[in-house]
Each structure stands twice: as C-alpha cells, then as structure tokens.
Amino acid sequence: MTKGQTTHGILKDPTLLVAALMADGWRVIGPKVRDQAIVYEVLDQPDDLPRGLTDSQSGGLYRLEAGQPERWFDYVVGPHSWKKWLFPARQKLWTATRLADAGFEIEVSAIDWPKTVFFGVRACEIAAMTVQDRVFDNGMFRDAAYAARRADTLIVAVQCARSAETCFCASMNTGPGVDEGYDIALTELAGISGEILVTAGSDRGRAILAPLALPSATDGQIAAGPATTAAAAASQSRAMVPDIARVLREGLDHTNWEVVADACLSCGNCTLACPTCFCSDVEDVSDLSGDHAERWRSWDSCFSTDFSYVHGGAVRRSPKSQYRQWMTHKLSTWHDQFEMSGCVGCGRCITWCPVGIDITREAGTFAAHPHPAET
Amino acid sequence: MQTHGFEEILSRHPVFAGFDGDTLSLMAGCARNEHVQAGAIVYFEGDPADRMYLIRHGDVAVEIGTPERNPIIVETLHPDDILGWSWMVPPYRHMSQARATTDLRVVSLDGACLRRKCDDNPALGYMMFKHLLPHMAQRVRALRLQVLDLYGTASS
Amino acid sequence: MTVQPASLAADPMVPRRFRVDRAWSEIDGVRSMELRPLDSGPVAFEPGQFNMLYAFGVGEIAVSLSGDAAQRDRLVHTTRAVGEVSRAITQLNEGDMVGVRGPFGTAWPIARQTGRHAVFVAGGLGLAPLRPAIYHVLANRADFAGLTLIYGARSPQDLLYADEVARWKSRFDVEIEVTVDHAAPGWTGRVGVVTTVIDRALAGVDPALVSAFLCGPEIMMRYGVMSLEAAGVGQDRIWVSLERNMKCAIGFCGHCQFGPTFVCRDGPVYRHDQIAHLINKSEV
Known part of the structure; x- marks a missing residue:
C-alpha cells in the first residue's frame, strides 16, 4: 500500500x-x-x-x-x-x-x-x-x-x-x-x-x-x-416512494393517519431506535440541601403527550397527530428545516416497532391515494 | 315628517341600510324615539319583549342577575348595535335585563307592529330575516368565544 | 436596530446570571420584574422576542420580553404563575438571582412599518409581548399613520398594565379599546370578546394602511385574523405570536415544532400568510 x-x-x-x-x-x-x-x-x-x-x-x-x-x-x-x-x-x-x-x-x-x-x-x-x-x-x-x-x-x-x-x-x-x-x-x-x-x-x-x-x-x-x-x-425489497415530502405536506388530513393510529401504540420505540431523531427534554434536579442544582438533557419522543404540553394542555393529544408529527417531520418538514431528509433508510423503525408499522408501506399508501376523500 | 326622520335613521343603520324606501317607511311606522338616563333599566328580565332598540348614542349593559350575587354583565352594546331580539321569538319575553350605562338615545320599534307587518307582507319578513340573522349570528359567535373563557388557565 | 444574537454567547445552553432589581405584582397571580445583568453579554432585545428564565433548582420557562427595548441595560418580564417554574419565578424578589438565556426568536417587525397604521390586538397576558412594540410606536408616533390598541381580558380585574393603558388612552394620538368577557355592574367599559371590537375600531381606518399585530390565546388570534381580513387587512400585513412547548429555545429539542417551523427560531412572531395553512389544522 x-x-x-x-x-x-x-x-x-x-x-x-x-x-x-x-x-x-x-x-x-x-x-x-x-x-x-x-x-x-x-x-x-x-x-x-x-x-x-x-x-x-x-x-x-x-x-x-x-x-x-x-x-x-x-x-x-x-x-x-x-x-x-x-x-x-x-x-x-x-x-x-x-x-x-x-x-x-x-x-x-x-x-x-x-x-x-x-x-x-x-x-x-x-x-x-x-x-x-x-x-x-x-x-x-x-x-x-x-x-x-x-x-x-x-x-x-x-x-x-x-x-x-x-x-x-x-x-x-x-x-x-x-x-x-x-x-x-x-x-x-x-x-x-x-x-x-x-x-x-x-x-x-x-x-x-x-x-x-x-x-x-x-x-x-x-x-x-x-x-x-x-x-x-x-436485494432490497422495500423502497421509499419518491416525492414523499410533497405527498405528506399535502396530506395532513389524509384518512390513513387514522388507520395507522389504530395500530400505533405511541410507545416511541421508533424515535429511540431512529439514528436521526434528536428530540430531547431537560430536567432540573437539586439535592436535598437545595444548594446544588443540575440540568440534564435526555432523549425525548414526540409520541409522548407531555411532549407538546403548553399551559392548559397538550397540542398533540391523539396517537394520530403524534404519528403524523413523527412521519411528516422525518420525511417532509425535515427538508424545510435542514434541506435533507430525516430518514436514512436503515429500517430500524420497522424492525423495532412492536406492531410492525412499516414507514415505507405507509408512505406508499399516502402516495397511492393522495386524496382519499375524493375517491 | 316624524316618520320621514325614522326612515333616514334606519337607512343609515348598518343592518337596515340595504332596505328599499317602501320597506323603510313601513318600518318607520312602528318607530319612536326614546331617551334613557344613565343607570336606568331599559327592560327587566321577564318583561314582555315588545320593542327592538337601535342605539344612536350611549351604551347599554346586558345583565343577567342571580339571587346570591350581583348581576353579571354579559355583553355591552354601543351606537349602531341592536338591543333586544326577543320580540322575534315566542313567548316574546326578555331573558336578560338591559341597563343604560350612559345617557342613552335610541330609536325603538314596536315588535308587535313589526310582526304584524311581516305577517301581512312575507317579503318584508324575509328582508328582516336576511338582514337581522347575520347580525344575530355575529353576536352568537362572539358569545361562543366568551363561553370558551379564552383567558382562563385550565391548569390552575 | 441590531441586536447581537444569543448564539454569540459562549454556550447557548448555559444561563447568564441576572439580579432582580425590582419585582411587583400586576394582577392576581401575575408579577413583573426588572433584571440587571451580573455576567457579561448582550442585554438588548427586539420587541416580540423571549428569554428562557431559570429559577435556581426548579427549572426554566420561556417568558416574553415586555419592557422597553430602548432601555438596553435591563430586562422586564411579566410572568403568570401557572406551573412549578413560573410559580418560582413569580416568587422572586429584589436581590434574588435569576438565570437568563436569550433573547431568542423572531421580532415584531414594527420598526419596518413606518407610515402605517399599527393595530395591536391583545388578549389577556398577550399584551406583555406586544408592549415593547407599542412602546416603539408611542416613542416614534410621528412615523406612523396611527396607533390602535384593542385589548381584551376576562374581567376588569384581569386587565394587565391597566394604569399604563389608561395613560396611553389619555394621549390624543392613540386609539384604545378595552373590553372584557364578563364584568360586574359598575364597570363602565365594554363587555364582549376582543374580536367583536375589531370591526368597530377599524371603522374609520384605511385597511390598506393597517399593519396588525396579534398576541393572545390562539383561538382569539384565529378569529381576530378573520375579523381583520373581513375589514380588508391583507394576510401579509398581519403578524401573530404563537406559543408552544419549549425546552431549549435554540432548535435542538424539537418540542416547539409547528409544521416545518421551530417556534423558538422561526417564531414566536410569524407573518400570518406563512402559517395560515397550518393554524386552523388541529393538533399540528
């Protein structure tokens, strides 16, 4: 060499x-x-x-x-x-x-x-x-x-x-x-x-x-x-549909969100397994004397209800809105924020979903029937 | 002469401005001027709802009383607002009380007179419906917002 | 006005220390305080921006800046006690120390509205984030075609900055309409939601000249925007300030996302036409 x-x-x-x-x-x-x-x-x-x-x-x-x-x-x-x-x-x-x-x-x-x-x-x-x-x-x-x-x-x-x-x-x-x-x-x-x-x-x-x-x-x-x-x-059998960013941007009211939500447990496994998910929480702790305080930052998940809490209540309360937030963020609004997709195709969210929700299959459903209310 | 003055006033009112001259003169036949002193009651809850008031000058507080506490002002009305719509709805009784919070000048229209004219002339009835309903709808929407208690703190 | 962004501070995750110079009660459960810096770094801000305030050992919350941006040596914050942290913030007194990160977020573009009629629509505590913009117009009144403030609160006892609003009202070049949702007899002002007042307040105003700034509960802003639009004010001349959960204020924590935006960076102040497609969607 x-x-x-x-x-x-x-x-x-x-x-x-x-x-x-x-x-x-x-x-x-x-x-x-x-x-x-x-x-x-x-x-x-x-x-x-x-x-x-x-x-x-x-x-x-x-x-x-x-x-x-x-x-x-x-x-x-x-x-x-x-x-x-x-x-x-x-x-x-x-x-x-x-x-x-x-x-x-x-x-x-x-x-x-x-x-x-x-x-x-x-x-x-x-x-x-x-x-x-x-x-x-x-x-x-x-x-x-x-x-x-x-x-x-x-x-x-x-x-x-x-x-x-x-x-x-x-x-x-x-x-x-x-x-x-x-x-x-x-x-x-x-x-x-x-x-x-x-x-x-x-x-x-x-x-x-x-x-x-x-x-x-x-x-x-x-x-x-x-x-x-x-x-x-x-050899890969799964594929993300092209143009998914636009499909999801225009599909916030799609009936399929309800279908996914029926299966989704809101467990947040996908967000923990995902190599790009970055959401975090902060926690302030103090010792018993009250003289020492620390701030800790820890992983959080958009699937928790507290995630979107504003005084009075959470903005995203339903599993449907939580899944929609995760998937549209990952595949669509990520482009607006960072000029790239938030998905790298590793498949972890599919493998580690306890009910096997498949992001590529869901994307396919949204793309195949972009306006289900009209069909 | 007197009637002609009312036509003039009605034709400048936002709700009735679109009415034609004949209709306005029909309505003017039911109208009279009233003056209410600051603090006086325009009508009490339970009173027969026999008049509709177009506010020309001054302010009115619409209040609902309860036995154990002071009445609550649920709405205030101001020049160009319409006070009192129970004359349109059986049993034609006021469900709240109205108090002049300042010296008040209004044109009032006799509700029974208006109802009779509408019964005789369905076209007039429909005109009233078309123009009063949007005004009512706007008031109902505002009241809905009030019911939401927007500024409340749900968590405390 | 240029403000050194907080990003230039050593570490955007670490609060700087400020001293409470004065603290006073505004209305029930709401207190204001004036802060002076103990550590180095910028104190300046633009109207509409917010800070993260840290109460020792308890935690941190986002609080809008409500003082005069022209006073560049101090910060004024008005806080309502609703949770653990805000309660601790409202219990601070003169001499206490508070942690501050910021200023963060977008500003009311008030300085760019020269020649226009500034219409402020405030609901409840929403007057606090608008006040720095109102100060700007009051101080530069000749640069503006008009100043109208429409302010609604739950009851007369809940009117924030009531004395100050009364002082503004006494100026001949300022239009102020105050309304409450409920009142006991004796209240000589208006009762009715803030949105009903908009039509009336804009009656003699050329809608093409209006730049409107709304802050308050989101429903109030939604309906307020409808009233403004009905009056002929364009969506691109309407700004609103949104509130979302905020943990970091620097775009890292993900909590405050609103559609493709981060409220901490792309907001809290948005021009309405940029979010109109999202603001009526539920649970976005």
Whole structure:
C-alpha cells in the first residue's frame, strides 16, 4: 500500500486493525453481541468483534442468527445507533451552586471524550451522522459537546455486503455503499473468502493504516467492492416512494393517519431506535440541601403527550397527530428545516416497532391515494 | 315628517341600510324615539319583549342577575348595535335585563307592529330575516368565544 | 436596530446570571420584574422576542420580553404563575438571582412599518409581548399613520398594565379599546370578546394602511385574523405570536415544532400568510 494516495489494501482479519487501534491508544467502540442483538459498545479486546453472524429482520422482528462462520459483517444494523455515543441519551449540561448572597454560580460540564474510533459504521449510519451534524449546528446555534465528540471520532466504515429485509437505504440514496464521511472503509468481498478490501478515506485513516503495511489490493479486488454493495442494493425489497415530502405536506388530513393510529401504540420505540431523531427534554434536579442544582438533557419522543404540553394542555393529544408529527417531520418538514431528509433508510423503525408499522408501506399508501376523500 | 326622520335613521343603520324606501317607511311606522338616563333599566328580565332598540348614542349593559350575587354583565352594546331580539321569538319575553350605562338615545320599534307587518307582507319578513340573522349570528359567535373563557388557565 | 444574537454567547445552553432589581405584582397571580445583568453579554432585545428564565433548582420557562427595548441595560418580564417554574419565578424578589438565556426568536417587525397604521390586538397576558412594540410606536408616533390598541381580558380585574393603558388612552394620538368577557355592574367599559371590537375600531381606518399585530390565546388570534381580513387587512400585513412547548429555545429539542417551523427560531412572531395553512389544522 502506497502512502499519501487514496489507497486500497487487503486485510484478512479485521481484529488486527482493532488491535492496532487499541495499541495506538484509541478507544474502540464497535459491534458486540448483547441480549441476542448487535449493539455498539466499547470493545475490551479485539476478539470482542463478533464473527459468523447474520440477522433476520422484518416488521416487529429481529433475530441474530448463525451465518457463514468465516464472515465478519453479514449482520446489518441492530437496535443501537451511534447516536447514543455522539448524542448521549442522558447528559449533564451544567451544575449550579448556591452562593452565600442569595445568588448562584454555574459550572458547565466538561466534555469527557477520549480519542475514539467508531468501528463498523454502516453507510446509512454515516448518513445519519451527517443529518445530526446539521441538526446540532443549525446555522444559529451549535451544540459544542456534540461537535467535540464528532470531531474527535475516527470512522471505520463497513460496506454492507448484505441487506436485511427492512433495509431501504438504496431508495434514500444513503447506502449500502459508503462514499464519503469515513476515515477507513472495509468491504468484506462477496464470494472471496477472508478478503476484506480496506480503503482509506482521509489522511487520518491513511496514517493509521500505514504501519500495518497491508498488501495492496488487485484491480479485481478493488472492482469487487462496488459490486458487493451493488448486489446488496439490488436485494432490497422495500423502497421509499419518491416525492414523499410533497405527498405528506399535502396530506395532513389524509384518512390513513387514522388507520395507522389504530395500530400505533405511541410507545416511541421508533424515535429511540431512529439514528436521526434528536428530540430531547431537560430536567432540573437539586439535592436535598437545595444548594446544588443540575440540568440534564435526555432523549425525548414526540409520541409522548407531555411532549407538546403548553399551559392548559397538550397540542398533540391523539396517537394520530403524534404519528403524523413523527412521519411528516422525518420525511417532509425535515427538508424545510435542514434541506435533507430525516430518514436514512436503515429500517430500524420497522424492525423495532412492536406492531410492525412499516414507514415505507405507509408512505406508499399516502402516495397511492393522495386524496382519499375524493375517491 | 316624524316618520320621514325614522326612515333616514334606519337607512343609515348598518343592518337596515340595504332596505328599499317602501320597506323603510313601513318600518318607520312602528318607530319612536326614546331617551334613557344613565343607570336606568331599559327592560327587566321577564318583561314582555315588545320593542327592538337601535342605539344612536350611549351604551347599554346586558345583565343577567342571580339571587346570591350581583348581576353579571354579559355583553355591552354601543351606537349602531341592536338591543333586544326577543320580540322575534315566542313567548316574546326578555331573558336578560338591559341597563343604560350612559345617557342613552335610541330609536325603538314596536315588535308587535313589526310582526304584524311581516305577517301581512312575507317579503318584508324575509328582508328582516336576511338582514337581522347575520347580525344575530355575529353576536352568537362572539358569545361562543366568551363561553370558551379564552383567558382562563385550565391548569390552575 | 441590531441586536447581537444569543448564539454569540459562549454556550447557548448555559444561563447568564441576572439580579432582580425590582419585582411587583400586576394582577392576581401575575408579577413583573426588572433584571440587571451580573455576567457579561448582550442585554438588548427586539420587541416580540423571549428569554428562557431559570429559577435556581426548579427549572426554566420561556417568558416574553415586555419592557422597553430602548432601555438596553435591563430586562422586564411579566410572568403568570401557572406551573412549578413560573410559580418560582413569580416568587422572586429584589436581590434574588435569576438565570437568563436569550433573547431568542423572531421580532415584531414594527420598526419596518413606518407610515402605517399599527393595530395591536391583545388578549389577556398577550399584551406583555406586544408592549415593547407599542412602546416603539408611542416613542416614534410621528412615523406612523396611527396607533390602535384593542385589548381584551376576562374581567376588569384581569386587565394587565391597566394604569399604563389608561395613560396611553389619555394621549390624543392613540386609539384604545378595552373590553372584557364578563364584568360586574359598575364597570363602565365594554363587555364582549376582543374580536367583536375589531370591526368597530377599524371603522374609520384605511385597511390598506393597517399593519396588525396579534398576541393572545390562539383561538382569539384565529378569529381576530378573520375579523381583520373581513375589514380588508391583507394576510401579509398581519403578524401573530404563537406559543408552544419549549425546552431549549435554540432548535435542538424539537418540542416547539409547528409544521416545518421551530417556534423558538422561526417564531414566536410569524407573518400570518406563512402559517395560515397550518393554524386552523388541529393538533399540528
């Protein structure tokens, strides 16, 4: 592998890269198996990286299964996303301490973020990070803690060689191939046993790969990378309908909202599993002495009734209006707010919905019958 | 002469401005001028509703009384407003009381006289319906808003 | 008037400390206070904007700025005690410290209405966010074709800033109509909802000259806009101020979304034609 260029090498065993990163002092966060699911946790040793697993996903169903024993990355996304690291589910914003003279002082919480690698980031997840980058730096205000974590995190991406039944990233143009936003990308080539194509996407990535002195990839191996993700894209059975932003903007009174609401439990699982959902609540707590107070920020969901509370009552009381808010925000008003879709096609909201509501199918219903009252 | 003056007044009133001259002169035949002193009662609750009042100068408070507390003002009426519509609705009795809050000058129209003329001349009846109903509807809509108690704090 | 945005403050999530210089009762359950800064940063604001006020250990709420924007060394807030935090805010007294984040949100575009007839329609506590804009017109009355304030409240006891409104009313170049929903005998003013007064108040006014600013319960504003439109005032000359749940005020928490907008950034002041398609939809 030559230095300085966008380079391709071949790696037989991805744990060697994990080991190299650990030896270099990086905290490596990557896939682990917990509670029969792939989750993103700190890897304690290179061997924590699972192998020989695949998954079966459909509406309301997730099952981790044995796959081809020698392959490393045949499972796709699980219940966690990297959101939980960059935008923690609960974070302390500041501490206030009462002073003797009826006043108080405020100390901002320090950002505790060692140099970190996200290992095994999928294309849809990089897209989701790009979405949240925009949310937390909205042109007027910037979430300094998020920005610091994001800037100090190295991305080792994995190109998906397989799609789950719930994946629809191809229709969202967010995957399954990773084009940008990574430092190192790994493609486990299809049909070629034990060959992982390694691509450096940044100087940071090149610097890490250099000491490994990986054997260069052949032209055939380099060409096999896109072919691998193209096959994964072709296998996707779900797709988001085009023009859904307009369909929903014009469909606030559609009768299908009632139909979805009948099934929806307003549990908020979709918002927790979604890698772009960013809504949060704040909570002010004080200790028993009353001299110390803290403000905490935690994930919230637009499916809770309190979410839209103004004095007197909540604005969105019915499950219908809550689901409508979530779906129109994700697929339509997100474009107005951030000039991009809030959906990356990862399929988590479908898999983790206890009743299997399928956002692509609902979108299809709205698009197929835009004015049901007239039919 | 007197009647002609009423036609003039009616023709300038927002509710009756669209009426033709013949209709206005028919109505003017039922009209008279009244003056009510500040604080005086124009009519009491339960009184026969025998007149409709077009306010020319001054203000009126429409009140509803209760045994255990002072009456509550539910609506105030001002120049160009119409006071009293119970003359249109059986049993032709006032369901509230009206008090002049300032010196008041009104043109009042005899309700029984108007009803008789409408019975004799359905076209006049329809004119009255077309022009009085929107005015009534506006008042009902306003009262609906009042019922909502908009400024209340539901949570406390 | 240019105001340094709060985004330039070190961290938009961290309150700055202010001292309560004065605190006084307005009407039952409603108090005002004047705040002076203890920490550095801008104090200036534009009429219609709001701050997040923090009561130590209790929490934070959005409260509109209700003082004179021309006084750039202090903040005035009027708060009604409805919840835990607002109750704590209304219990603050002279010398107490309060946390402030802001100013946030859009402003009444009052300074751009030169030559026009400013019509303010206020309901209940909605007079508080309008007051800075009214101050602006009063101070620059010659720049405006007219000033009309239509103010409605539940009862005579619920009229906010009553003495001040009476002082404004004594000016010959200001039209003020006050109305209440209910009154006991002895009240010589008007009884009836604020919307009924609009037609009458605009009777002699050229609707093409009117710029209208509404603040109050959303239903009142909806009906008020209808009355204004019926009087010939264009939707693009009507501004309303909306209220939604707010946790962060900087577009991060998602709570205040109203259609494609964030009330904390794209509001609270909206030109009506920009939200007309949403404001009559339920549960948006």
